[in-house]
Amino acid sequence: MATMTITEIAALLAGATLLSLAVIWLAGLLPNPVRPRPDRPAAPQCHFLFRGATLIDHDAGALWPDESDAADDDWSRFRNWLAFRFGTLPTDPHSITAGKSLTFDSTLPDDPARLELQASARSLRATLHEGGPSCPAHLHEGRRRLMVLDVxxxxxxxxxxxxxxxxxxxxxxxxxxxxxxxxxxxxxxxxxxxxxxxxxxxxxxxxxxxxxxxxxxxxxxxxxxxxxxxxxxxxxxxxITALVSAETAQRDFVQTLGRTFADLPTGLAVFDRAKSLALFNPALIDLTGLPAGFLSARPNVMSFFDMLRDAQVMPEPKNYANWRSQINDMVSAARGGLYQDCWSLATGQTYRITGRPHPNGAVAFLFEDISLEVSEARNHRSEMDLRQAVIDNLDAAIAVLSPDHRLMFCNAGFGTLLGIDPDSSLADTRLRDIVSACQARFPQSTLWPILERQIATGAPVSERITLAQGAGQLDLRHIPVGRGNTMLSLCHHAAKDAALTQERTG
Known part of the structure; x- marks a missing residue:
């Protein structure tokens, strides 16, 4: 075998390795290769196609349009739908020049969304770009918040x-x-x-x-x-129509009340629940001399009476330490309908002050100048005292009987003669009581019953009565004095005086 070079050996090993890997891959013993994928899916988009102000197509599904929006056209509803997020969009889609595009970024914090408007010759395309995809948790949270907001x-x-x-x-x-x-x-x-x-x-x-x-x-x-x-x-x-109507009615009532009291001589001061002066009439200014500006400023009840005291229109308090307590007691009594007093002023005038409760915790004070009334009462009393003094100094005993034969008044001589105390028994003394007193003072068993019957009929009587046991003579007269009243006059003459009188008249 020929000797193999290193290069040939390396090539052989490489081929064997590749062949082995191919066999293993075909047998499924190696994992599939990892396909490259982006870290995130593409950001979602929504598209809206307008022709003029009319929406002709969109891929937003049932999320738009908002049925509760009362805008006139689709473009206006679209603008309103996006206004909270992208601010004010063009009011007229035709204002965007064909071939141009406008981009609007979200005005909300931490919101990367943007809106792109692309105009063409015949239409306007609006593209809503979200800044990134929403993960399932984000989508779930969004739906949860919408559900919570539904209530x-x-x-x-x-x-x-x-x-x-x-x-x-x-x-x-x-x-x-x-x-x-x-x-x-x-x-x-x-x-x-x-x-x-x-x-x-x-x-x-x-x-x-x-x-x-x-x-x-x-x-x-x-x-x-x-x-x-x-x-x-x-x-x-x-x-608040009902409230305004009630306020108007109350204002009209107060004006009517003011006009009603404007011409009355009685001064009126009405304090509301908060104890502030709510109403007064011109007579109050005339009687108290308080400035109209002060009264118009709605003083409280304490300031009002302080001013009256300073102006000497009410008596000086005997105890300044208890002054406020006295005023509070006065207001409380007026609210209970129990306050009435007469003030005698240093000027000689006399005022009658009456406190009355009003609805809703208010209280009214009425100021009346009764100086003339008091003066007339004093003059009348003086005249009555004078007349009483005159008849008390007459020799005759005189009494006046009412139509029902009650003793109305008598002079001192009448009480002394018959032993009657008119101050203690005047209202209970009748003709029968007077006759009984005469019978006891001047015993005449048959005379007094006859005279009682005559006087009871209202007939005039004029008798000179010779009293028994040398008690002298009694001149008795009963005459009408008007309005059903009669006067009974008794004049007693002792025996010596009676003899002298007999000689003079004999």
Missing amino acids: PKAALHAAPQPVWILGRDGHLIWQNDAAGAFPSDSITRMSAALGPLPEPTDTRTQRISLPDADGNAPDRWFDLTVTHMQAGHAFYACD
Whole structure:
């Protein structure tokens, strides 16, 4: 055998090795070769094809369009659908020059998505590029969050208060059922009534009215709150028509009440539940001299009475340490309907103060100048005292009987003569009691019953009675004095005086 060179030996070994590997591979003893694959699958995309503002094709399946969007055309709904993520897109697809493309990056943090708009002569292609594929866990989490959001979304849709969202361009992108029940232009009118919308992180609330479009119904009133959000502005409307109507009725009532009390001479001060002056009339200014500006500033009840004290329109308190306690007691008594007092002022005037409770914890004070009334009462009392003094100094005993024969009043001589105390028994003394007293003082068994019957009939009586046992004489007169009242006069003459009188008249 010829000797083999090293080269030939190496070639033979290499061939044998290749042949062995081929046999092993054919026998399936070697693993399949690893095919190269990318680290990640291709990023997902969605395509939308528009002809003008009309969507003619897309591969988004049932995810779009949003049926709750009330926009006028497909392009507007598309813009609203993407607004929260890509900001404001062109309002008119024709504004993009044919052959040009626009790219919009997501405005959300940590979101690599982008939107590409490619215009041609007849159409506009919109391609939504996600920044990377979503792993199953991400997809699951997204679906879980959507499910969690379904509950508050359903509650928001069913909320009785209208809620709607305007996109950054001012177009409506969402509304709940209550907002959808409004007339078609109501949302626009209410949104415009707020004027400039708030800036980011700002919220504004304003009371607005919504007139009826046909003018057949009264205005509706709302507290409208608007807040800035990433997609635009959210509006929350609370119907306060009933509240405004109640406030209007209350204001009209207060005005009517004010006009009613404006011409009355009685001063009126009404304090609300918080003890602030809620209503007063001009007479209060006239009676107290308090400045109108002070009263219009709605002072509290303590400041009001402090001013009255400083102006000497109420008596000086005897104990300044208990002043506030006295005022609080006064207000409490007035709320219970129990307060009434008369103030005698240093000026000689007299005020009657009455406290009365009002609804909802309010309290009213009435100020009346009763100076004339008090003066007349004093004059009348003085006249009565004078008249009483005059009849008390008459020699005759005089009494006045009412139509039902009760003793109305008598002079001192009458009480002394018959032993009657008019101060203690005036109201209970009747004609029979008077006759009994006369019988006891001047015994005449047959005379007094006859006189009682005559006086009881109201007939005039004028008798001179000679008393038994030398008791002298008694002049008795009974005469009417008007309004069914009668006067009984008794004049006793002792025996010596009676004889002298007899001689003079004899």
